[in-house]
Amino acid sequence: MSTGHRTKVGPSVEDGIRTLLLLMPRIVARIKRSKIPDELQSFSLAPRHLSLLAYLLFDGPMGVNELAARLEVAPATVSLMVSELSRRGVLDRREDDADRRRTIVSIAEQHHPAVDAWLSKGAEAWRKALQPLTPAQRITVIDALQTYERELSTPESSGTAR
Structure with missing residues (x-):
């Protein structure tokens, strides 16, 4: 049960859970409301x-394979996204000079500034949040968010809110 009090070392686990459960929907809502630059509006870009x-x-x-590994999805999924975005002119595809079977993907030069502007607000917000932390504290924040995301993707458990 939450007492609403913080100890000198920080909130209790239950108080932290309460705070984050109330905070996360606001964060998600703000991200969803972030304006896509006018130049990119017509491309129907999704979170993926x-x-x-x-x-x-x-x-x-x-x-494509490197992108798939980083996104933790199948290469076929990335190929579909790349095809979709390259048809719209957002991405450029070219053969790798060293391996002609490999396709190199990049942001189309004409859309690079708009993509940069779209992502820069989030990057700046994270910079302000992470800069005052020690490297160990940054690892803790990142690990906690990765664990949270991983746990949300696991099958339903019998856990209940307290």
């Missing part, structure tokens, strides 16, 4: 595209 575009923006051009 956001992760793909973020990898290409932050890490540069890469192959």
